[in-house]
Amino acid sequence: xxxxxxxxxxxxxxxxxxxxxxxxxxxxxxxxxxxxxxxxxxxxxxxxxxxxxxxxxxxxxxxxxxxxxxxxxxxxxxxxxxxxxxxxxxxxxxxxxxxxxxxxxxxxxxxxxxxxxxxxxxxxxxxxxxxxxxxxxxxxxxxxxxxxxxxxxxxxxxxxxxxxxxxxxxxxxxxxxxxxxxxxxxxxxxxxxxxxxxxxxxxxxxxxxxxxxxxxxxxxxxxxxxxxxxxxxxxxxxxxxxxxxxxxxxxxxxxxxxxxxxxxxxxxxxxxxxxxxxxxxxxxxxxxxxxxxxxxxxxxxxxxxxxxxxxxxxxxxxxxxxxxxxxxxxxxxxxxxxxxxxxxxxxxxxxxxxxxxxxxxxxxxxxxxxxxxxxxxxxxxxxxxxxxxxxxxxxxxxxxxxxxxxxxxxxxxxxxxxxxxx
Ligand code: GUN
Ligand code: FE
Numbered sequence: 462x463x464x465x466x467x468x469x470x471x472x473x474x475x476x477x478x479x480x481x482x483x484x485x486x487x488x489x490x491x492x493x494x495x496x497x498x499x500x501x502x503x504x505x506x507x508x509x510x511x512x513x514x515x516x517x518x519x520x521x522x523x524x525x526x527x528x529x530x531x532x533x534x535x536x537x538x539x540x541x542x543x544x545x546x547x548x549x550x551x552x553x554x555x556x557x558x559x560x561x562x563x564x565x566x567x568x569x570x571x572x573x574x575x576x577x578x579x580x581x582x583x584x585x586x587x588x589x590x591x592x593x594x595x596x597x598x599x600x601x602x603x604x605x606x607x608x609x610x611x612x613x614x615x616x617x618x619x620x621x622x623x624x625x626x627x628x629x630x631x632x633x634x635x636x637x638x639x640x641x642x643x644x645x646x647x648x649x650x651x652x653x654x655x656x657x658x659x660x661x662x663x664x665x666x667x668x669x670x671x672x673x674x675x676x677x678x679x680x681x682x683x684x685x686x687x688x689x690x691x692x693x694x695x696x697x698x699x700x701x702x703x704x705x706x707x708x709x710x711x712x713x714x715x716x717x718x719x720x721x722x723x724x725x726x727x728x729x730x731x732x733x734x735x736x737x738x739x740x741x742x743x744x745x746x747x748x749x750x751x752x753x754x755x756x757x758x759x760x761x762x763x764x765x766x767x768x769x770x771x772x773x774x775x776x777x778x779x780x781x782x783x784x785x786x787x788x789x790x791x792x793x794x795x796x797x798x799x800x801x802x803x804x805x806x807x808x809x810x811x812x813x814x815x816x817x818x819x820x821x822x823x824x825x826x827x828x829x830x831x832x833x834x835x836x837x838x839x840x841x842x843x844x845x846x847x848x849x850x851x852x853x854x855x856x857x858x859x860x861x862x863x864x865x866x867x868x869x870x871x872x873x874x875x876x877x878x879x880x881x882x883x
Contacts, residue, residue, distance in 0.1 A: 464491045466506060467839060467876075469514035471498050472857040473521050473831045474815040477763065481831075482857040487511070488519060490837040493879030497833040514841050517873060518860055520814070521829050522582025522838030523783035524821035525773050527680065527722040527743035529587045530598055530611070531556050531565075532776035533572040540751040540779065544686035547752055547777070549621070556589045556614075557624045565594035573601045577882060578871040580783045582838040583825050584609040585680055585720050585743070587653055590616060590626055592638045603648045606880045608825070608836075612653025612680055613638045617664045632667045639675065647878070651720075656682040657693050657706050669710040678718040678824075680743075681707060684731075685723035686754045704731030714739030718824060722774060723748070724762075725755040732765070741768040741824050744816070746789035748777030756797040759790065759816075760806030770821025771813070782869045787813045810862045841874035 467490075471483040481498075489496035489506055502511070532555060539551040559565040576584075588595035588611055595613045602611065613635060617628045626634060635652075642650040652672045654660040660668070672679050684690055684703045693703050700706050707713050707721070719740040727735070735742070744759055762769050771786045772778070778786070794808035808816075822829020828836050844852075844860060847867045855863070875883040 463510065464489070464506070465510040465512065466490065466502060467512050467514055467519055467841070469517045469519045469841065470857050470860070471519045471831065472861055474811070474819050474829070477815050478809070478811055480811055480814065480858050484857065485515065488831055488839065490876070490879045493837055495831045495833060495835045495837050498831055512874070514874065518842040518844065518857060518864065519839055520842065520861065521818040521822070521831060522840050522875065522877060523580045523817045524770055524825070524829060525581045525584040525586075525783055525786075526720055526741060526770035526821045526824070527585060527745060527772035528775040528778070528781075530569065530572050530775075531559050531587075531589045533575070533781070534568050536776040536781065537779050539776075542752070543688065544752050544754060545688055545692070553621050553624045557621075559589040559591045559594040562593050562597065565591070566597055569594070569598045569601055573598070573605055575781055576607070577605050579781050580840050580872050580875075581781070582607070582840065582875065582877045583822065583828055585612075585651060585824070586610070587612050587614055587655075587680070590614050590624065590631075590634070592634050592641070595638060596641055599642065599645055599648045603645050606647070606877050606882045608647040608878055610649050610651035610678065610680070612651040614653050614655050615664060615668060616655045616659035618661045619658050628661055628664045628667070631664055632671075635668065635671060639671070650677060652677050652679040654679075654681050656689070657703070658689065658696060665710045669712065669716075673711060673716050676717055678720070679712045680720040681712065681722070683707065683721035683724050684726045684728070685749070686752065687726060690726060702728035702731035704728055704734045708734045713737070720770075720824065722772065723754065723757065725749055725757045727758070732767075735767045736765065738766075738768065741770050741821065743772040743774070743821075744769055744790060745772040745774030745778050745786065746793040747779055747786065748774035750789070750793070751779055752777050756793050758797065758802065759808055760794055760798070760802065763812065764806065768820070768823070769816055770824060771817045780869070783817055784865055784869050787817050788865050790816065810858065810865070814861065837876055837879040839876045840872045843870075843873040844868070
């Protein structure tokens with residue numbers, strides 16, 4: 462791979478509360494990895510290509526920890542119901558359409574096109590139960606240059622007859638899908654039981670075996686909505702809490718890496734299971750608001766050392782833009798504090814940048830920073846259409862904050878693992 466550098470105003474997170482800011486500097490990429498940031502281009506890089514983004518803000522690519530690719534066809538619609546009715550009324554019928562490969566191709570082409578222009582560089586996404594359509598999606602993402610995880614969804618109970626598998630078929634399809642995934646270099650499979658209500662005990666055990674045998678990560682939904690939590694109690698009367706419902710299959714980070722979407726309503730005992738450092742909460746404030754699920758206590762999770770990444774959760778979430786997920790993470794934390802939390806703990810702009818980059822990025826390896834050795838995921842932001850006479854007085858974090866609140870547009874340029882995508 463050709464080495465190159467980006468020149469511009471470079472901002473990235475060092476840790477939850479600390480950012481690194483480098484005005485008018487060079488960010489060097491060698492073999493798809495960051496070589497670090499330099500005020501002057503070192504002599505040894507003389508002659509490499511320099512993309513001149515002088516005056517533009519350059520930040521690490523954003524990580525969308527949880528979204529549903531098939532649901533993009535109805536993003537921005539259907540926000541009048543709560544989770545379980547929303548699934549039955551809108552979501553399951555929409556996902557059933559992906560049995561038809563020519564429909565799936567048209568829908569996924571639009572999705573991949575829009576995702577390409579967005580700020581997202583890494584992701585973990587759900588597809589549907591259908592192998593062919595899922596492989597098509599993975600192939601398109603791979604061709605574009607994305608890196609991330611895609612899951613063929615499993616569901617063998619409490620699902621409509623047009624979107625359900627028998628347990629045996631679900632396992633067989635999963636194994637066949639995993640075989641077919643071996644050719645992908647950058648798009649990797651992730652085990653994806655939809656959530657406990659749609660997955661029998663037998664299926665969960667089989668998926669757990671596959672996950673451990675093949676050392677694959679797992680993603681699912683946890684404690685999103687209060688009716689869902691009550692239902693899980695009825696489905697698993699002997700299990701102490703919803704968290705334990707996944708943990709007993711090794712799916713909360715005890716065997717392989719895990720992403721649990723939402724986690725709006727932690728159980729006071731179950732929350733201890735979320736602190737092992739190998740399970741990430743995918744926080745999607747827009748979805749939690751649209752489906753009237755609630756406001757996840759992200760401030761608490763951060764204080765208690767639970768791993769958190771940000772997510773759009775398309776199409777419970779009504780946008781594909783991780784910029785908006787950052788804004789909503791901050792604003793939702795404030796509303797939540799006003800209503801419930803006795804202790805003042807708003808998510809700050811520094812923290813939200815961290816969560817959208819390094820916080821989720823860690824799930825993918827060395828991702829989310831420009832320190833030497835990190836994969837070279839970078840996006841370039843254009844503030845030209847939001848001018849202010851104060852611009853020269855603003856530091857890079859302030860410019861980023863302003864960009865988040867004022868502009869939710871696509872990126873000016875985008876690089877994933879050193880490959881220019883936009
Ligand atoms: N829980 C189970 N399936 C889904 C889904 O598709 N979206 C959301 N938001 N929650 C879920
Ligand atoms: Fe979801």
